[in-house]
Amino acid sequence: MIMATRDSLTPSPSAARPGLRLRALLLVLVSLLATVPALGLVVSAGGPAQAHGTPMKPGSRTFLCWQDALTDAGEIKPVNPACRNAQQVSGTTPFYNWFSVLRSDGAGRTRGFVPDGALCSGGNTNFTGFDAPRDDWPLTHLTAGATVDFSYNAWAAHPGWFYVYVTKDGFDPSRTLTWDDIEDQPFLSVDHPPLDGSPGTVEANYSWSGKLPEGKSGRHIVYMVWQRSDSAETFYSCSDVVFDGGNGEVTGIHEPGDPTDPVPGECSATRRTTGSWSGGYQSEVTVTNTGDVPMLGWMVDWTLPAGQSVDSLWNGNATYTGQDVMVHNADWNGALSPGGSATFGYVVQGPGGDSTTTLPCRVG
Known part of the structure; x- marks a missing residue:
């Protein structure tokens, strides 16, 4: 088993690093909460957001497990134990559709809509395997209070808002994730961020900078909810992180090499x-x-x-x-x-x- 460490979330302002490989599987490849006022940093940008995807910085479970599982031949063979369990529960289809953790009837709803124990799938039964309470999911290493660059894959074109939450102090990843584990208010709110790249590719993303919450340590989940502003469709995701002074390094994923840009279906x-x-x-x-x-x-x-x-x-x-x-x-x-x-x-x-x-x- 080869477990790779990669830099996916860099302190802002970001600087280009010589020698970083251009990869099709970029690791360097949330959400209007309708009933609760959004608090935190609001980032505004000209033009509408256009997306259909999942967080890449910090990477969501579906995105990082897809990277972990994809072989040079384009097959799905997870190496990470949590990703392998997700395949056993939900099959390989969610790995090819890593950008589709959504509810068409979500309308920005969270508590009282998405059931406890199903936050990471958003209650979408196609992704039930990614709800498993485990401490061995792929992990992004962060520094509490740091200002960092976020990115969210843009697979299709839809305007919307992103709200970013984090788990409360004392969170235990080996226990079932419930809404009581999530802080009541987002620490970051993003209004129609700019789009980089062409939708329909792994590289396309919405990007913004924001400050991580102060005083956090140990294991946590960064929870993003993204609601389209032109429909009720709402996206949900879990990104497993540890606040240990890291700069976005990712551990716990297998890197099979440098496959060419995979197409998750045609x-x-x-x-x-x-x-x-x-x-x-x-x-x-x-x-x-x-x-x-x-x-x-x-x-x-x-x-x-x-x-x-x-x-x-x-x-x-x-x-x-x-x-x-x-x-x-x-x-x-x-x-x-x-x-x-x-x-x-x-x-x-x-x-x-x-x-x-x-x-x-x-x-x-």
């Missing part, structure tokens, strides 16, 4: 018109998992011809920005095995039709 989307009339038409889109790994969700986006608008849509969750349409899977049709497919339909009002037959599709 999909295609084809559109056909199923009916038309004066002033409108109806379409059906078929989404197919064209990759060789299972996936938990998909996204399809396209631009409507000028003068047209979607009047109704079913079997998917849509976001509209002008003529741009983005559709995510519904709760029941996102999980597709290789070769599997799902459909959604919509009705358009407006002149003319749409001759488009192939639409952009992304896993997530």
